[in-house]
Amino acid sequence: MKDILDAILASDSTAGIAADVAALPLPESYRAVTVHKDEAEMFSGLTTREKDPRKSLHVEEVPVPELGPGEALVAVMASSVNYNSVWTSIFEPLPTFAFLERYGKSNPLGKRHDLPYHIIGSDLAGVVLRTGPGVNAWHPGDEVVAHCLSVELESADGHNDTMLDPEQRIWGFETNFGGLAEIALVKSNQLMPKPAHLTWEEAAAPGLVNSTAYRQLVSRNGAGMKQGDNVLIWGASGGLGSYATQFALAGGATPVCVVSSPQKAEICRAMGAEAIIDRTAEGYTFWKDEHTQDPKEWKRFGKRIRELTGGEDVDIVFEHPGRETFGASVYVTRKGGTIVTCASTSGYMHEYDNRYLWMSLKRIIGSHFANYREAWEANRLIAKGKIHPTLSKVFPLDETGQAAYEVHRNLHQGKVGVLCLAPEEGLGVRDPEMREKHLPAINLFRDALAERTIKHSRDI
Structure with missing residues (x-):
């Protein structure tokens, strides 16, 4: 691995990397972040909050997997933590080894994925090392990012929208050999050009969440946002919400940003949002107890939204918290409006008053990641400097457990790389002139974290 890294760092062009990398032998093993099958019950009896990714995530040497047709091996310079990495680490809603076992039974190459360990991670920025038979678009030395859609495309169902393919999986979550590692195995059609003005860690951050937000909010497969729409965005400074906020602003919509602290509210203002609700400060409690929601709080929330929008209800709700917020989301949406959901971080069993859905002709749309075209378009907007990474903090590979813990406990802002x-942050920039134009936006989340740290030190 050292020779591969030296070749990447020594070259000042992708052409130079190509010549050096192609000539180097692959190592027999590499370091990767894993969970172990024999530890899947280690958190039995604990609440979700009590489960600690630092205890379940391992960094260890694993063998380089066999390269198959239509696949690529990538030297991973940087990756990032998503909620699916957290779910994997705490074995919720079920251990991911069930996914790997199912994949292992699907075809001969799929057997490679059914292992007693799972290499996790659904983002990467890096350099192509090898390509398998039938790969023409990518070559050793290419600087790439990867989206996380792994799809077989042998069924007609997937050819109109690859997310509908019955053999669609999320790479690094429902497959093995993910991106939180020194080498990753991907299908070649997961690869996209690395934005030239970003560092490795910045380029690795948007992938999953940026593409997910694009499909959910912008695409015709999601809410189909248009100019003038009011868009309620839960967790507007978080991994998903920070991209939804940018898409709303860039697309001529008005984001109504829901956050949980003054610091997160300031980040939304720095992105350009004006309508902001700090739900902690304003004390919204949508559940009276574990079993009973409080419609009075839905109404109070709806009134607050109208105060911020000039008397209008929201056209779209960007949903991902799930159980905690879903009843309120359905209630506050305007007649004929859309609630689009891509996750359930606070619980999968949603409850809402269906009268407010059917009698007001509202729609609930399920949205899961993005198809290849949507992921490519979302990455193109990053490469053009229209949408920016929301990276706030970076950890070394050995501290991935701590990174996942901070995401699990919602101690983060934006994305954690x-x-x-x-070997260090700040490497991989190929277009410094373009970077200079967008530097304040690129560093927005890091600068906010630094300012918060300084203020905390002063308070102490």
Whole structure:
């Protein structure tokens, strides 16, 4: 691995990397972040909050997997932590080994994925090392990012929208050999050009969440947002919400940003949002107890939204918290409006008053990641400097457990990155002139975290 890293760092062009990398032998093993099958019950009896990713995530040497047709091996310079990495680490809603076992039974190459360990991670930025038979678009030395849609495309169902393919999986969550590692195995059609003005860790951060937010909010497969729409965005400074906020602003919509602290509210203002609700400060409690919601709080919330929008209800609700917020989301949406959901971080069993849905002709749309075209378009907007990474903090590979813990406990803002092969932050920029134009936006979340840290130190 050292020779591969040296070749990448020594070259000042992708052409130079190509010549060096192609000539180097692959190592027999590499370091990766894993969970172990024999530890899947380690948190039995604990609440979700009590489960600690630092205890379940391991960094260890694993063998380089066999390269198949239509696939690529990528030297991973940087990756990032998503909620699916957290779910994997705490074995919720079920251990991911069930996914790997199912994949292992699907075809001969799928058997590679059914292992007693799972290499996790659904983002990467890095350099192509090898390509398998039938790969023409990518070559050793290419600087790439990867989206996390792994799909077989042998069924007609997937050819109109690849997310509908019955053999669609999320790479690094429902497959093995993910991106939180020094080498990753991907299908070649997961690869996209690395934005030239970003560092490795910045380029690795948007992938999953940026594409997910694009489909959910912008695409015709999601809410189909248009100019003038009012868009309620839960967790507007978080991994998903920070991209939804940017898409709303860039698309001529008005984001109504829901956050949980003054610091997160300031980040939304820095992105350009004006309508902001700090639900902690304003004391919204949508559940009276574990079993009973409080419609009075829905109404109070709806009134607050109208105060911020000039008397209008929201056209779209960008949903991902799930159980805690879903009843309120259905209630506050305007007649004929859309609630689009991509996750359930606070619980999967949603409850809402259906009268407010059917009698007001509202729609609930399920949205899961993005198809290849949507992921490519979302990455293109990053490469053009229209949408920016929301990276706030970076950890070394050995501290991925701590990174996942902070995401699990909602101690983060934006995205949390992980350096894999990259020895330090700030490497990989190919277009410094473009970077200079967008530097304040690129560093917005980091600067906010630094300012918060300084203020905390002063208070102490």
